[in-house]
Amino acid sequence: MTLLWSRADLLAATSGRFPSSTSHNIAGTGVSIDTRTLNAGDVFIALRGERSNGHEHVAAALHSGAAAVVVHEPCGIDDPRILHVADTLDALRDMARFARARFAGRVVGVTGSVGKTSVKDMLRHALQACGATHYAVASYNNHWGVPLTLARLPADAAYCVSEIGMNHVGEILPLARMVRPDVAVVTTVASSHLGLMGSIDAIAREKAEILRALPAGGTGIIPDGITGEDHFARNAAQAGATLWRAGHNADCPVYAGDATHDARGSRFELRLPGWRGVAHINAPGRHMADNAMLALAAAYACGADMDHAVAGLATFAPGAGRGAMARVMQDKVALLDESYNASPASVRAALDLLGLVATGRRVAVLGDMLELGTFARHEHQALLPALRANADIVFCCGPNMKTLFDTLPSSLQGGWTPDSEQLAPLVRAALRAGDTVMVKGSHGSRMRHVVTALQTDAARVGPA
Incomplete structure (x- = not known):
């Protein structure tokens, strides 16, 4: 370890301070x-x-073999492993800055309205083929997730990949300054958190803060034609950083061309400043290919060996809730699991993916x-064209989706319920052999209930 x-x-x-009566040795191999x-x-x-209050679990941590416990409240326990600080969240941030300062490898920061975790995971696969790589687990991209990722950073790793998220003005820059990225990737600017931010331009301004x-x-990488491109160009120039546009126009510094997409994945020619080759990703969907383009550009900007990076990327597979495909209901139904989270842009991408991978009836569950x-109301109803193009039957839950469901043609209306727990058995009962079902919704909509219902052994499938 x-x-x-x-x-x-x-x-x-x-x-901080340990008990003054001891010089107990500390050998921390992780942070929790x-x-x-x-x-x-x-x-x-x-x-x-x-x-929750972690101070209520100090005894459990010590009993489980914690190397040290950091507290700022009295816990009534006398143990040489207890480190007293003024504030534990501030201590976590201080540990993050300390770990980042002693790190000599290359750091990539990833932000964007959608696609952050996918690009981070793709980068993990690409960079791990080139050297020891530390990365954010799950979606650790907020005020505690970012410092926790950095506090776990081994000093001798070659690369570190950190997600940086936001849903309010002023959140990106403090986290980005903690990460101190050598390379910054912005995946998209879209309407995620629009109700909290007020406008797409405000979202663009906030995302541009990472530069x-x-x-x-340093190097910033943004999609060609991104909303608010002026914000990104200005911030990159003020930092003295190079800004690469990535897209499908031949004049982009990062160019993906001659692409082929099918249900198994995508293959495309990739041209970077000083490198050219062919990449393949074993994940279907044009949005996944675009994410792969950004990830490989970031790997190149880090100085990675691109032959190894391309080979590493080919080992990537979408995770549960983020585009994973599985057979369910006695192996007769294909499940496209997009249940982790949702925004207007990501729902459209998931619907396009449903249209790409389905061979039978296309079932959308939103x-x-x-x-x-x-x-x-507007953003939900605006999904109607994508549903018409990519779904044969639609099931919805939640008050906002009711506004969309009511605008659907009757031929597309499968059913609506107030919540996902009530929707799950309705969907399960309606599925037939040969169907492909896509499940998606914001994390708070708890669409995992539907996925679990389809995965259970009790699930039965109707005749084709």
């Missing part, structure tokens, strides 16, 4: 904020949140898209 945190480093990073997943040797940080954290000589505010 790699040593991440010694006693001296914890003290230097946090300005959740005792349910804590491993022996982890440094446990007792964060206080709106719904302000680039060093002079839950509410959240954080759209006063734009919710």
Whole structure:
């Protein structure tokens, strides 16, 4: 196990204090904020949140073999492993900055309205083929996820990939300055969090903040024709960074051409400043190919060996809830699992993917898209053309999706319910052999209930 945190480093990073009566050795090999997943040797940080308080689990952390426990509240326990700090979230951030400062490898920051996690995971596969790579697990891209990723960063890794997310103004830049990326990737600017941000231009301005954290000589990568391109160009210029546009026009510094797309994946010619080759991704959908283009451009900007990076990318597969394909219901129905989250742009991409991969009846199952505010009704109803083009029957849940469902032609209306738990058995009962069903909705819509219902052994399928 790699040593991440010694006693001296914890003290230097946090300005905290261990019990003065001891000089107990600390050998932290991981960092945890959740005792349910804590491993022996982890440094446990007792964060206080709106719904939980890590200080209530200090004893459990010590019992599970934590190398150290970081607290800012009295816990009534006398143990030489307890590090007292002024504030545990600030201590986590200080640990992140300390770990980033001692890291000599290359760092990539990824943001965007949709596609962040997919691009991060693609980069992980591409860069791991070139050297030791540290990366954000799951979607750790917020005010605790970003510093937790950095606090876990081994000093001797070659690469680090960090997601950076936001849903309010002013969130990107502090996180980006903590990450200090050498390369910054912006996947998209779209209407995710539109209700909280107020306008697409405001979203673009916020996403462009990541470029302000680039060093002079760093590289920013954006899709060609991205909304608010002026914001990105201005911030890159002020940072003294190079800005690459990535797209399908031959004048783009990052150019993907001669592409072929089918249900198995995509193949495309990729031209970068100083490199040219052919890439393949084993994930269907044009949006996945565009994500792969961005990931490979970032790998190249990091100085990675591109033959190895391209080979590494070919090992990528979409994860659960993010485009994974599976056979369900006695192997007679194909499930396209897009249930993790949703925005207008990602729903359209998922519907296009349904149209691409389905060989039988195309079944779309949609839950509410959240954080759209006063734009919710319009954004949900605007999905109608994509549904007409890519679905044969549609099931919906949630009050916002009701506005869409009511505008559908009766031939497309499969059913609507107030929530996903009520929708799940309705969908399951309606499926037939040969169907392809796509499930998508915002995380808060809990569309995983539908996926679980289709995966259960009790699921039965009707005749074709």
